[in-house]
Amino acid sequence: MNNNHLVSFLFFAMLASSCSNTRFLPEGELLYTGAIVTVEGKETSKKENKALKTALGEVVRPKPNSSILGLRPKLYIYNLAGTPKKEKGWRYWLKTKVGEAPVLYSQVDLEYNKNVLQNFTENNGYFNTKTAADSTRHGKKATAEYLVKPAKQYKIRAVKFPVDSAVISSAVRNTRRRSLLKKEEGYSLNTIKEERIRIDSRLKEKGFFYFNPDYLKVQVDSTVADHQVDLIVKIKEEAPKLAEIPYKINKIIVYPNYSISSDSLKISIDTITKYNDLTIIDPENLFKPRIFDRALYFKKGDLYNRTDHNLSLNRLVNLGTFKFVKNQFKVSDTLGNYLDAYYYLTPLPKKSLRMELLAKTNSANYTGTELNLNWSNRNAFRGAELLTISAFGGVEVQVSGQNNGFNVYRVGTEANLIWPRFVSPFKLNPSSGFVPKTKATLGYEFQNRTNLYSLQTFKGSFGYLWKENERKEHLLNVTEITYASPQNITNLYHEQIANNPSLEKVVEKQLLFGPSYSYTYTNTLQTRKKNTFYYKASLDLVGNIAGLVSGANIRKGDTIKLFDVPFSQFIKIEQDFRHYLKLGKESQLASRIIAGAGFTYGNSNEMPFIKQFFIGGTNSLRAFRARSLGPGSFDGAAANTGTFLADQSGDLKLEFNTEYRTKIYGLVKGALFLDAGNIWLLNENPDKPGAKFSKKFLNELAVGVGAGLRFDFSFLILRTDLAFPLRKPYLPNGDRWVLDQISLGNSAWRKENLVFNLAIGYPF
Numbered sequence: 001m002n003n004n005h006l007v008s009f010l011f012f013a014m015l016a017s018s019c020s021n022t023r024f025l026p027e028g029e030l031l032y033t034g035a036i037v038t039v040e041g042k043e044t045s046k047k048e049n050k051a052l053k054t055a056l057g058e059v060v061r062p063k064p065n066s067s068i069l070g071l072r073p074k075l076y077i078y079n080l081a082g083t084p085k086k087e088k089g090w091r092y093w094l095k096t097k098v099g100e101a102p103v104l105y106s107q108v109d110l111e112y113n114k115n116v117l118q119n120f121t122e123n124n125g126y127f128n129t130k131t132a133a134d135s136t137r138h139g140k141k142a143t144a145e146y147l148v149k150p151a152k153q154y155k156i157r158a159v160k161f162p163v164d165s166a167v168i169s170s171a172v173r174n175t176r177r178r179s180l181l182k183k184e185e186g187y188s189l190n191t192i193k194e195e196r197i198r199i200d201s202r203l204k205e206k207g208f209f210y211f212n213p214d215y216l217k218v219q220v221d222s223t224v225a226d227h228q229v230d231l232i233v234k235i236k237e238e239a240p241k242l243a244e245i246p247y248k249i250n251k252i253i254v255y256p257n258y259s260i261s262s263d264s265l266k267i268s269i270d271t272i273t274k275y276n277d278l279t280i281i282d283p284e285n286l287f288k289p290r291i292f293d294r295a296l297y298f299k300k301g302d303l304y305n306r307t308d309h310n311l312s313l314n315r316l317v318n319l320g321t322f323k324f325v326k327n328q329f330k331v332s333d334t335l336g337n338y339l340d341a342y343y344y345l346t347p348l349p350k351k352s353l354r355m356e357l358l359a360k361t362n363s364a365n366y367t368g369t370e371l372n373l374n375w376s377n378r379n380a381f382r383g384a385e386l387l388t389i390s391a392f393g394g395v396e397v398q399v400s401g402q403n404n405g406f407n408v409y410r411v412g413t414e415a416n417l418i419w420p421r422f423v424s425p426f427k428l429n430p431s432s433g434f435v436p437k438t439k440a441t442l443g444y445e446f447q448n449r450t451n452l453y454s455l456q457t458f459k460g461s462f463g464y465l466w467k468e469n470e471r472k473e474h475l476l477n478v479t480e481i482t483y484a485s486p487q488n489i490t491n492l493y494h495e496q497i498a499n500n501p502s503l504e505k506v507v508e509k510q511l512l513f514g515p516s517y518s519y520t521y522t523n524t525l526q527t528r529k530k531n532t533f534y535y536k537a538s539l540d541l542v543g544n545i546a547g548l549v550s551g552a553n554i555r556k557g558d559t560i561k562l563f564d565v566p567f568s569q570f571i572k573i574e575q576d577f578r579h580y581l582k583l584g585k586e587s588q589l590a591s592r593i594i595a596g597a598g599f600t601y602g603n604s605n606e607m608p609f610i611k612q613f614f615i616g617g618t619n620s621l622r623a624f625r626a627r628s629l630g631p632g633s634f635d636g637a638a639a640n641t642g643t644f645l646a647d648q649s650g651d652l653k654l655e656f657n658t659e660y661r662t663k664i665y666g667l668v669k670g671a672l673f674l675d676a677g678n679i680w681l682l683n684e685n686p687d688k689p690g691a692k693f694s695k696k697f698l699n700e701l702a703v704g705v706g707a708g709l710r711f712d713f714s715f716l717i718l719r720t721d722l723a724f725p726l727r728k729p730y731l732p733n734g735d736r737w738v739l740d741q742i743s744l745g746n747s748a749w750r751k752e753n754l755v756f757n758l759a760i761g762y763p764f
Contacts, residue, residue, distance in 0.1 A: 021072055021102070022140035024079040030105035030142040034064040037117070038145070043152035044126070052121065056148060059120055060113045064103050073665070074100035098666055105142040110135065117148055125187030125229075126150035127222070154187045157228040168208070168235055168244040172216075175202040181218075187229055192218045199233075204306035207246030209329060209339060215239035242331075249302045250338035253279045256287045258326075258344040286347065288382045294421055295319065295435070298341055304329075314433030316345065319420050321384040323348045351377050358394075359716075359760060367758060370394030370410075386418040406452060412445035414459075422464060434467035453507050454488040463516075473520040483565070484510040484610065496646070501687055503646050505609045511565040512608060514542040524580060534578040540611070543569035547602035554605050569602040572611060574653075578764055586663035592764045594655040599682070606683075612649035613679050615702075618759040620655065621675040623704020623723035625755065630679040633690035633700050635730035650679030652693050654701075657764060661710075669710040673721070676703045678729055690730075699736075703727035706755075710762070721757040 022031050037056045039049040065075045078099030084092040110133040121129040128151040136143045159181045162169035180195045196213040203211045219232040235244075273280040275289035277300040295315040297308035309327070316325045324346040332338040356372040372392045380387040393411040416439060423438040430436050443459040463477030486507035497503045518538040526532060546552075547569040552560040559566050574596035581589040598607045617626030628636060631650035655677030664670045678701050680693035690700075706723025727736050743749040 021075050021079055025102060025104070025140060030137065030140055032062070032064050032103045032105045032108055033141045033143050035060045035113070035144040035146060037148065039148045039150065041126075041148075041150040044150050048150075048153070052126075052148065052150060056117050056120060056146070059116055060144070060146065061116075062103055062107050065100055072100075074098065075102055078102070105135070108135075108142075108144055110144060113144065113146065117146055121148060121150050123189035125154040126152075127154060152227050154222060154227050154229050156181060156183055156185055156187060156231060157224055158183065158230045160230065160232045162233065162235060166244070167246065168203075168211075168239075171203055171206055171208065171246070172199055172233065172235065175199050178202075181231055187220070192231070195233075201306070204304075207248065207303045207305065208243065209247045209304050210240070210242040210245075212243070215243050245337055247304045247331075247337055247339045249298045249300060249304060249341055250332040250335055251279060251340040252277055252296065252298055252300065252343075253281065253340065254292050254296075254343045254345065255281050256292070256345045256347070257282060257284055258324075258346050260324075260346070286379065286382065287384065291319070291384050291420065292343075296343070304339055311433045312343075315435050316343065318433070318435040319384045320386060321347060321378050348378055350379050351375070368394055368396030368408075380417070384420045386416075386420075388416045388418075390414050390416075407450045409448045409450070410445060412443065414441065414443035416441050422466075424464075430466055430468070432466070432468055434469075436464065436466035438462075438464055448488075451490055452493045453486055453490065455507070456485045456487060458483045470525065471521055471523050475516075475518045475520075477516045479513060480516050481513040482510065482610070483512075483563075500646050502685070505606070505649075506647075508609070509565045510608045510610060511562060511567045512542050512611070513546070513567065514540070514544055516540045530582045532580045532582075534576075534580075536576045538572075538574045540570070540572040542572070542611070543567045543603060544571070550603075552603035554603055560603055567603055568600075568608050568611075569604045570598055570600040570607055570611070572596070572598040572607070584662075588661050589658065590661060590762075590764065591658040592656070594653060594677070596653040598651045600651075607649075607651055609649060612651065613653035614647060614649055615653060615655060615677055615679050618719075618721070618757040619763045620657075621677055621702055621704055622673070622706055622721050622757050622763070623675060623725040623753075623755055624702060629702055630729070631688060631691035632678065632680050632693070632697075633729050633733075634688040638730070648679070650691070651682040652680040654678065654697070659763070664709075667712045669712060671708045671710065671721075672706075673708070673723070674703070674705050675723070676701050676727075678702055699733065700729040701727065702729050708757075717761050719757075719759045719761065719763070721759070721763075723755050723757070724753045 025031060035057065037053055037060065039053045039056070041049050041052075044052075065072045078095055078101055081091050081095035081099055084095060086092060114131050114133040118129055118131045121131075130149040132147040134145045134147075136145060159176070159179060161173045161176045163173070175198070178198070180191050180198055185191075193213075195218070196216045199216060200211060200213045215236050217234050217236050219234060221230040221232065222228075224230045271281055271283040273282060273289055276293055277298075278289065278292055278296070280287075280289050280292060296312045297315075298304075298312060302308070313325060313327055316322060322345045324344075326344040328342045328344070329339045330342070332340050352375070354372075354374045354376075356374070358370045358372065359368075370392055371394065372390055374388060374390040376389075377385075377387040379385065391411075391413045394409075396408040396410070419438040420435045421438065422436050439462070441459065441461045443457075445457045445459075446454065447457070448454045459480075459482050461477050461480040463475065463480070465473070465475050467473045486509070489507055493503070493507070516539065518536060520534075520536045522532075522534040523529065524532045524534055546560070546562075546567060550560045552558055552569065554566075561567070574594070576592065576594050578590065578592045581591075583589060596613055598611065598613070600607055614627045615621055616624035616629040620626075621629060627647035627649075630636075630648050634648070636646060636648045655675070657673065657675045659671050659673040661669060661671045678697070680697060680700075681688065681691045682693060684692050703726045704723050705726055706721055708719060708721035710720075711718040724742070726739055728738055729736055731738070741749070742753075
């Protein structure tokens with residue numbers, strides 16, 4: 001059977017299976033195949049009719065079975081599974097989770113849908129619309145047909161707000177500047193509802209705690225002009241007096257050890273703590289009062305507003321100490337127009353021990369497992385401080401890379417202490433719903449690379465983390481110290497150093513200290529937006545103050561050592577920008593640009609290996625082995641004469657990735673991608689010809705393409721990518737594009753060029 005016959009056979013087999021879906025229908029039933037909505041408006045424009053048709057098509061119910069190219073595979077699987085004998089097992093899962101029950105024409109209510117279409121058009125200003133409904137049968141399938149004839153749309157002529165002198169009327173009137181109801185725009189019931197919600201939100205900022213949108217009405221006067229309406233905003237007469245009064249804050253009472261299951265509200269005089277404007281009921285003296293003073297925005301005498309209300313709750317939740325946070329406001333018994341604020345807080349268990357077994361991958365194509373043991377104390381010093389001590393051990397192997405067989409074993413420990421405030425001589429308290437944090441870290445790691453060397457690393461840092469809002473985040477490490485010391489360097493590795501002197505950088509003693517800062521902006525959680533972004537900029541200033549004070553200058557031979565180790569001095573900048581374009585409900589185009597540079601001076605003439613840039617691998621250029629590419633046009637594989645390939649590193653990095661993502665079926669998603677980029681050195685290296693950055697850097701970009709599958713199990717995403725290069729920068733100039741050499745049917749070509757990547761999570 002040739003390829004054409006095979007394709008034809010598969011097509012007709014799928015078509016036959018789709019048609020056979022109808023033979024499983026109950027007697028007398030028809031398969032519902034969807035609705036056709038036709039809009040014929042003589043008084044409306046083509047643009048209006050097209051928009052109405054799209055909108056009306058979304059509101060008719062039910063929705064037909066999902067289909068691909070006219071086929072209904074989910075329905076076919078549902079029928080294929082038959083009737084499971086038990087509510088478990090493979091057949092039950094196939095029928096209920098993968099399959100889809102038939103949507104029957106008997107479920108369609110033509111009259112109901114006709115009324116829905118009528119209401120929708122009239123709610124958008126197309127009064128006096130005429131609608132009709134019918135259906136068409138084709139064998140055992142049926143389609144619903146709706147005809148909509150809208151009249152000319154009514155436009156808003158004027159919007160009128162209350163004019164009387166009442167406090168509530170004045171407050172409503174003062175919100176009109178940002179009204180959603182605009183002159184000359186079409187009448188819309190949804191916009192009127194949104195306007196009521198908007199006015200209520202503004203009133204909540206002005207102390208009107210008991211007001212709600214239902215106390216507003218918008219009268220419509222359609223007699224004022226031809227196809228025009230006046231909208232009159234009014235406060236309902238039945239609105240309660242409480243809703244028309246702005247309130248201030250009186251007492252603020254906090255119960256930091258509240259339990260629903262016990263009577264924790266009993267108060268004795270010796271359990272009451274007064275702290276500034278707060279009354280704290282904490283019989284067991286679990287918390288220092290000042291943490292609530294920092295978290296709560298309300299002060300006695302403040303005008304109630306929803307912003308401070310929500311910020312206070314967010315901060316209490318973000319302390320990470322409480323399982324439940326409940327808030328209640330009551331009218332004061334002693335003062336008119338005042339509210340007493342109550343906060344009921346249920347703590348999490350103070351101490352916990354957790355063990356985790358993780359599967360992990362990294363940018364170097366290493367895949368492995370790690371065991372973590374974590375002990376934590378959520379209120380270490382009665383100030384909601386989080387103390388965490390962890391121990392870990394793991395192994396990583398390179399499934400597809402140049403160093404397959406040289407496994408990595410890691411063990412270590414780390415201690416973190418996080419204060420829910422800025423620990424600083426200056427009084428700082430950012431006005432955000434997110435609690436600012438101070439973090440101190442101490443850590444040790446022992447890493448053994450089989451048959452090569454071992455590496456001990458000591459780390460310490462002290463810094464601040466704060467969020468302006470859910471989109472903007474800052475991380476400032478006032479100091480970050482890393483000391484790396486090699487051990488057990490094998491003869492094999494010494495032999496490799498003789499062949500490739502750059503390998504010696506990996507096992508040099510390293511001492512790094514200095515501040516670092518990163519800023520992150522993202523709006524990717526706003527899933528309704530068509531365009532979303534992620535941006536991260538980071539800056540490392542290592543050894544700068546020490547270098548300036550000591551006058552270190554390696555170029556003049558003035559190298560300064562601490563603990564018999566020359567400290568590093570450099571500036572490193574990196575920027576990561578990502579853009580996500582939503583193409584449909586289940587598809588998007590994701591793109592990323594990374595640019596980074598490291599500049600040494602003073603006490604260093606080379607960037608430390610652990611701080612240099614790398615490229616290639618599962619989360620980078622997927623058509624090239626991890627860390628095997630570059631720098632520049634240097635060919636690390638050709639220069640290698642040893643047992644394994646050295647990781648290639650550089651001082652500069654430029655990378656671009658773009659990926660089309662779409663849902664294929666069920667939990668399976670697919671992707672087509674293109675990656676490009678490279679790394680370079682700033683200085684000439686005689687051991688790496690072609691590695692230095694020059695104005696011809698664009699001619700040294702590597703390019704690769706590929707396709708992949710993503711299996712979304714909700715708790716993790718398993719990713720498989722298959723890629724191959726289109727451009728190899730290490731080939732002679734003029735021969736770098738290799739499109740004409742692509743030969744998927746050639747086993748030798750596949751062995752040399754096809755790269756398989758297995759990873760967890762998306763690459764970006």
